[in-house]
Amino acid sequence: MVVEAAVRAGADYADARMGxxxxxxxxxxxxxxxxxxxxxxxxxxxxxxxRGRWGFAATSRLDEAEVERTAELAVEIARAASRQPGxxxxxSPVEPVVASWRGTMGEDPFTVPLEEKVAxxxxxxxxxxxxxxxxFAEGGLDLFRRSTWFASSDGAAIDQVVVHSGGGIExxxxxxxxxxxRSYPNSFRGHVxxxxxxxxRTLGLIEEAERTGREAVELLSAPECPSEVTxxxxxxxxxxxxxxxxIGHPIELDRVLGMEEAYAGSSFLKPEDRGSLRYAxxxxxxTADATLPGGLGSxxxxxxxxxxxxxxxxxxxxxxxxxxxxxxxxxxxxxxxxTSRADGWSHLPLIRMTNISIExxxxxxxxxxxxxxxxxxxxxxxxxxxxxxxxNFQFGCEIAWRIKDGKLTQLxxxxxxxxxxxxxxxxxxxVGGREEWTLWGTPNCGKGQPGQVGRVGHGTSPARxxxxxxGVR
Amino acid sequence: MPGLIGADGFAKVASAALDLSGVDGxxxxxxxxxxxxxRFANSEIHQSTFREDTALRVRVVSRGRTGVASSNDxxxxxxxxxxRSAKEMADVAAPDPLFPGLAPKADIPxxxxxxxxxxxxxxxxxxxxxxxxxGRCPEGFVAAGAFETAxxxxxLANTEGLSCWSPSSMxxxxxxxxxxxxxxxxxxxxxxxxxxxxxxxxGRRAADKAVASQxxxxxxxxxxxxxxxxxxxATLAGFLAYVGFGGRAYLEDRSCFSGKQGAQVAAPSISMxxxxxxxxxxxxxxxxEGVPRQRVQLIEDGxxxxxxxxxxxxxQAGRTSTGHGLPSPNPEGPFPLNLFMAEGESTVExxxxxxxxxxxxxxxxxxxxxxxxxxxxxxxxxxxTFLIEHGEVVGPVMNFRFTQSILDxxxxxxxxxxxxxxxxxxFFSASRVPALKVEAFHFSGRSDH
Numbered sequence: 001m002v003v004e005a006a007v008r009a010g011a012d013y014a015d016a017r018m019g020x021x022x023x024x025x026x027x028x029x030x031x032x033x034x035x036x037x038x039x040x041x042x043x044x045x046x047x048x049x050x051r052g053r054w055g056f057a058a059t060s061r062l063d064e065a066e067v068e069r070t071a072e073l074a075v076e077i078a079r080a081a082s083r084q085p086g087x088x089x090x091x092s093p094v095e096p097v098v099a100s101w102r103g104t105m106g107e108d109p110f111t112v113p114l115e116e117k118v119a120x121x122x123x124x125x126x127x128x129x130x131x132x133x134x135x136f137a138e139g140g141l142d143l144f145r146r147s148t149w150f151a152s153s154d155g156a157a158i159d160q161v162v163v164h165s166g167g168g169i170e171x172x173x174x175x176x177x178x179x180x181x182r183s184y185p186n187s188f189r190g191h192v193x194x195x196x197x198x199x200x201r202t203l204g205l206i207e208e209a210e211r212t213g214r215e216a217v218e219l220l221s222a223p224e225c226p227s228e229v230t231x232x233x234x235x236x237x238x239x240x241x242x243x244x245x246x247i248g249h250p251i252e253l254d255r256v257l258g259m260e261e262a263y264a265g266s267s268f269l270k271p272e273d274r275g276s277l278r279y280a281x282x283x284x285x286x287t288a289d290a291t292l293p294g295g296l297g298s299x300x301x302x303x304x305x306x307x308x309x310x311x312x313x314x315x316x317x318x319x320x321x322x323x324x325x326x327x328x329x330x331x332x333x334x335x336x337x338x339t340s341r342a343d344g345w346s347h348l349p350l351i352r353m354t355n356i357s358i359e360x361x362x363x364x365x366x367x368x369x370x371x372x373x374x375x376x377x378x379x380x381x382x383x384x385x386x387x388x389x390x391x392n393f394q395f396g397c398e399i400a401w402r403i404k405d406g407k408l409t410q411l412x413x414x415x416x417x418x419x420x421x422x423x424x425x426x427x428x429x430x431v432g433g434r435e436e437w438t439l440w441g442t443p444n445c446g447k448g449q450p451g452q453v454g455r456v457g458h459g460t461s462p463a464r465x466x467x468x469x470x471g472v473r
Numbered sequence: 474m475p476g477l478i479g480a481d482g483f484a485k486v487a488s489a490a491l492d493l494s495g496v497d498g499x500x501x502x503x504x505x506x507x508x509x510x511x512r513f514a515n516s517e518i519h520q521s522t523f524r525e526d527t528a529l530r531v532r533v534v535s536r537g538r539t540g541v542a543s544s545n546d547x548x549x550x551x552x553x554x555x556x557r558s559a560k561e562m563a564d565v566a567a568p569d570p571l572f573p574g575l576a577p578k579a580d581i582p583x584x585x586x587x588x589x590x591x592x593x594x595x596x597x598x599x600x601x602x603x604x605x606x607x608g609r610c611p612e613g614f615v616a617a618g619a620f621e622t623a624x625x626x627x628x629l630a631n632t633e634g635l636s637c638w639s640p641s642s643m644x645x646x647x648x649x650x651x652x653x654x655x656x657x658x659x660x661x662x663x664x665x666x667x668x669x670x671x672x673x674x675x676g677r678r679a680a681d682k683a684v685a686s687q688x689x690x691x692x693x694x695x696x697x698x699x700x701x702x703x704x705x706x707a708t709l710a711g712f713l714a715y716v717g718f719g720g721r722a723y724l725e726d727r728s729c730f731s732g733k734q735g736a737q738v739a740a741p742s743i744s745m746x747x748x749x750x751x752x753x754x755x756x757x758x759x760x761x762e763g764v765p766r767q768r769v770q771l772i773e774d775g776x777x778x779x780x781x782x783x784x785x786x787x788x789q790a791g792r793t794s795t796g797h798g799l800p801s802p803n804p805e806g807p808f809p810l811n812l813f814m815a816e817g818e819s820t821v822e823x824x825x826x827x828x829x830x831x832x833x834x835x836x837x838x839x840x841x842x843x844x845x846x847x848x849x850x851x852x853x854x855x856x857x858t859f860l861i862e863h864g865e866v867v868g869p870v871m872n873f874r875f876t877q878s879i880l881d882x883x884x885x886x887x888x889x890x891x892x893x894x895x896x897x898x899x900f901f902s903a904s905r906v907p908a909l910k911v912e913a914f915h916f917s918g919r920s921d922h
Contacts, residue, residue, distance in 0.1 A: 027804050033566040035802020038558055039543035043526065055596075056522040060545045077509070077521045080596035084604040086517030114565040122567070136725070138804075172727075179727050179846050259514045261617035262649040265838065265855075268921075346524045385841040385874075387853040392874050392920040394851045396843060414844055418874070418918055449510055449619045450524070472843075472851070472876050472917050 001064070002046050003151050005071035011048035011078070013091070014071070015152035017303060018044040018062075019345035024110060024143040028121035029136060030129060036114070043345040046071050050078035052088020058346040091326040092335040094306050096156035101300025103162035104293045106198035109143045117141055124205040128171045131213030133220065136172040139205060140189045142443070144455070146344070148303075156305040164296055164455065165199045166192025166441060169209055171216040180219035180413060182398055184212040186237045187380050192441030193294045194457075215399060218411060225400050225415035227471035231375030231464065232417055233368055236432070238397055239358065239460040240440040241381040246421045247279075247286055248353040248456070250390040251313055253322035257331060263449050265388025268421065269319070271332050277319040280425030285359040286314040288323060290338060295355035295457030296441040299341075303349035306338035313356065317426075325351050343452035350448050355439070357459030361431040365462040368430045370406040376470055377401050377408060378415045394418040394472055417470045424465060432461030475507045475525050477587075480638035483628030489549035490531045490556035491632050496563070498534040498575045499556060500631040502761060502800060503527065503547070507592070508623025508643075511599040516607050516615045521596060532801050533559035534575065537568040541801055573784035575631040576763040576794075582750050584758045586641035588666040592624035594644070602672040606648055609676030614652030614683055616676070621645050622667050629763040639757040645897070646670045649856055650683040655922055656869075658682025659835055659856035661704065663895040663903045665755055682835060682857040689869040691919065692860060698831030699914040700824040700861065703894040703906050706814065708837040708852065709879045710745070711901035714809050716845040716879075718747070718771055720786035720797075721806025729848035729880060730777050739775040739883035742817055746770045747781060747797070747809035753905055754811040754895070759796065766796035769809070775884075783807035812904035817889025824888050824910040826864045832914075833859040833866055837875070839899060848879040853920065874918035885912045
């Protein structure tokens with residue numbers, strides 16, 4: 001109906017997404033309920049091209065008159081855009097399909113009794129609190145379901161449902177003017193996957209609670225991470241952040257073409273870098289794979305109706321492909337590799353990472369550390385900052401240990417490191433094997449104006465880098 | 474355009490949730506927001522959008538336990554359904570010993586922040602302003618940015634008899650112009666009314682910066698005196714709020730101000746406060762619990778005086794809320810959304826004039842926390858970083874990474890600008906802050922552009 005209304009109003013092309021997002025979130029702190037909430041949001045967004053200019057309008061009011069008015073407004077917006085001259089948008093072709101797609105899920109997490117969820121977090125925080133010196137013990141669960149119906153004036157009609165489940169714990173120790181935190185299995189509310197409650201059962205939140213608490217307390221009395229240039233080993237969780245910020249974002253073709261210049265920034269990459277730029281050492285291969293089961297960046301079709309794809313991004317260190325949409329792919333003479341996604345019904349689709357993963361090589365984390373004579377091992381992301389072209393970065397971790405003759409020795413607090421993207425990845429001389437490879441979820445990737453939150457995935461193994469500046473102060 | 478729902482319209486829907494039986498209390502927060510944004514890049518309008526949504530957030534209290542349910546089904550049926558869902562959550566929640574109750578009835582100060590012409594701004598009017606800005610873009614450069622006009626109606630009612638409602642509007646125009654030989658310049662204006670947006674003037678400011686910042690040279694990282702323009706100071710203010718001014722972190726010894734009440738934490742020329750009732754800022758005069766937002770003097774003459782509180786942290790501290798609560802559930806605690814820094818007497822030109830060798834910074838980019846209790850953050854300079862020598866700007870330099878304690882920087886302030894501006898930070902709400910001259914600011918690294 002809304003697509004037809006847009007065409008009637010003058011759209012040369014129109015697509016629409018009607019969707020419902022459902023969330024459930026629980027937070028327990030020191031065995032007290034910090035928050036327990038559910039949300040539901042439903043609406044429709046319509047995107048149109050009129051004489052090569054985009055317009056988009058969205059509303060939560062779904063009566064017929066309002067939907068028609070919204071479609072007409074999208075056309076009015078597109079017409080207004082032509083008040084400033086510009087090159088008309090062209091779209092790379094896509095075969096319109098009629099399809100249904102459902103993401104991977106075992107046990108529906110929304111039907112698991114609230115009592116079971118609360119009990120899990122209560123016990124995990126109780127166990128952390130048994131460790132003397134833990135000031136705050138927190139646990140959280142986050143459940144998400146997005147149902148989307150997509151239709152286009154080309155004849156596509158696609159409905160999709162994804163379910164994401166995540167959970168994590170965090171211990172904080174406070175003392176002598178110092179605050180130290182340890183998280184498990186990852187920071188910022190844990191490990192989120194495209195999965196059901198069965199994923200939560202595998203996390204081991206209760207089993208790992210005491211160790212997490214102990215490490216937070218031990219950090220309080222640990223020395224500061226020294227400032228030096230050394231060999232750096234990162235755990236899989238920190239490699240996730242490293243891939244996200246210094247590979248995932250720079251390869252977005254809209255950034256490369258200047259479309260995000262004024263806000264999040266652009267990229268050091270240029271369109272002509274495909275196939276020739278040495279981005280990393282020959283050990284590093286990166287893949288964008290929206291077909292990966294369990295990834296937050298997995299789907300059947302993107303929000304332009306383009307099928308999910310597996311795309312090589314870096315092969316043996318050489319940059320191969322950008323992430324593209326129909327508009328940006330056409331601008332560089334390609335077809336879309338299907339990465340255009342919106343933060344729900346109320347936003348315009350943008351290029352978003354799918355599952356941007358480092359391909360595993362060989363060896364366990366223990367073997368990488370065992371093979372390191374002198375260096376530092378850092379684990380679990382704590383903070384991140386990178387420049388507007390994704391070149392100069394500085395990332396902080398929760399915890400670090402000195403590596404001496406292949407063994408972990410001195411514990412360090414407040415570790416961080418800095419680098420220049422291609423130099424850093426060029427120094428990579430070890431990537432862990434399949435047994436260490438974890439598919440992580442990043443459910444809070446910000447981009448665009450108005451701000452959109454993207455849900456993306458990263459499969460990563462631990463890795464080692466040579467000659468890195470650590471301990472920046 | 475959608476138009477206001479109005480206090481009566483909000484109250485009618487809220488009453489369906491407030492009627493929930495068998496509970497101790499109900500609170501309904503309603504947020505109706507709409508607006509358009511015209512984004513441009515490469516001197517073309519490339520993304521232009523409009524969205525409208527109305528959300529209900531119902532908090533139910535039952536035997537000292539609370540549950541929250543949200544929905545954008547803004548109807549009496551939707552409100553009743555959200556209330557039932559929130560009760561289901563409350564029934565399984567553990568009691569919260571610090572639950573302070575729902576906010577009592579209160580006199581809410583009246584603010585006039587709704588400009589109908591801004592709320593109803595058309596895509597054509599935004600496009601014309603963008604075209605006027607792009608018209609100031611120099612030959613060989615391109616403009617990117619966004620012109621946003623938006624409105625929000627906030628309503629809050631609870632079973633204690635509280636009922637408040639406030640509409641407000643907002644307009645912002647931001648641009649980055651790039652081109653020439655690696656030039657980049659930035660300018661922006663935030664305001665409650667689109668009438669205050671002077672698109673050609675914003676374009677001229679960014680153009681001047683972009684032209685002047687061409688051919689940047691590499692300078693060694695190190696500690697330099699800096700002149701920070703208001704957009705850069707807004708980053709310091711926003712992160713200081715995040716790591717310091719919230720009552721929860723303060724009470725839990727996680728704040729950079731914990732244990733420092735009455736202590737000198739900044740130069741005597743630095744005073745900061747939060748005041749939602751000041752006509753020069755944006756937003757509603759009550760917080761997300763329905764408590765009137767109070768003016769809180771945070772730092773006066775460099776001395777830390779107080780943090781901000783919501784009802785829960787106020788109960789913990791044995792005092793009353795200052796009206797800085799965020800929507801429930803809120804593990805982060807209270808937050809100041811309307812920060813001010815006191816103006817001084819210097820112009821930016823005067824600050825440059827008394828700098829023997831230092832840097833002029835237009836703004837920072839993608840900053841983040843290094844150590845919260847030390848108020849230490851890191852980030853990059855962006856869109857206009859210049860070397861000052863012998864009292865004059867002598868040329869642009871490549872962007873630096875800074876790693877710096879905010880309180881150390883504020884302790885080293887020698888001059889304060891005489892003109893505060895409402896300036897944004899990537900993550901936080903806009904603060905009204907002046908330029909600052911800081912005698913020692915640590916740059917720990919450098920980029921290649």
